[in-house]
Amino acid sequence: MLDACTHEPFDPREITLIDSTLNSVDTTDTTNTDTTTTDTTSTDTICDTADVSYATTIVSILTDNGCVGCHSSGRVMLNTHANVKHWADNDTLLGAVKHESGFMTMPPSGTPIDSCAIERLEAWINQGTKDN
Ligand code: HEC
Numbered sequence: 001m002l003d004a005c006t007h008e009p010f011d012p013r014e015i016t017l018i019d020s021t022l023n024s025v026d027t028t029d030t031t032n033t034d035t036t037t038t039d040t041t042s043t044d045t046i047c048d049t050a051d052v053s054y055a056t057t058i059v060s061i062l063t064d065n066g067c068v069g070c071h072s073s074g075r076v077m078l079n080t081h082a083n084v085k086h087w088a089d090n091d092t093l094l095g096a097v098k099h100e101s102g103f104m105t106m107p108p109s110g111t112p113i114d115s116c117a118i119e120r121l122e123a124w125i126n127q128g129t130k131d132n
Contacts, residue, residue, distance in 0.1 A: 047116035049123035053132040054081050058124055061117045066107055081131040088129045094122060 052058070062068050062078050071078035078084050078093075087093040095103035097113055107113070124130075 047119050049119050052120050052124045052127070054084070054124065054130060055132065057120050058084065061113070061121060065113045065117070070107075085129045085131075088121075088125045094118075094125065097121065 067078050076087060092103060096106035097118055099105050099112060
C-alpha cells in the first residue's frame with residue numbers, strides 16, 4: 001500500500017509550468033454569454049442590431065448624441081424620418097459618424113459615438129431606412 005500523499009517537492013521547472021498554466025486563463029475574452037443580466041445600460045460587446053426601428057432606436061441615438069440639437073435647421077436636418085433618410089441613403093450619415101475621409105467628422109467634438117450606436121444605424125440603413 002502507498003503512503004498517503006507523500007512526494008518529492010516540485011522542482012522549479014514544474015512550478016514554472018503550473019504557474020504558466022494557471023496564468024493562461026484568457027481574461028481578455030469579453031464574449032459575454034450571460035443572458036440573465038438585467039443591465040440594459042451595459043455597453044459591453046452585446047449589441048442588438050436585429051431589432052432596430054426609426055422611432056425607437058434611431059431617434060434616441062440622434063437625440064442622445066446631440067445630433068438633433070444641432071441639426072433641426074440648416075443644410076443638414078436630422079429631425080424627421082424623411083430628413084434622416086436623405087442623409088442615410090446618400091451615405092453621408094455613416095461617413096460622418098464613422099469619421100471616414102471625405103466627410104465632416106460628427107459629432108464635431110471628435111469623440112465618436114458608441115460603436116454599438118454606429119452598428120445599429122448601419123443595420124437600420126441596411127434594412128432600408130424604413131419609417132418603422
Ligand atoms: C455642435 C453641433 C453639431 C453636433 C452635435 C452634430 N453636428 Fe453634424 N454638423 C454640424 C455642422 C455645423 C455641420 C455642417 C452643416 C452644413 O454644412 O450646413 C454638420 C454636418 C453634418 C453632416 C454632413 C456631413 C458632410 O460631410 O457633409 C452630417 C451627416 C451630420 N452633421 C450628422 C451628424 C450626426 C449624426 C451627429 C450626431 C452624432 C451630428 N451631426 C452632431 C454640427 C453638429
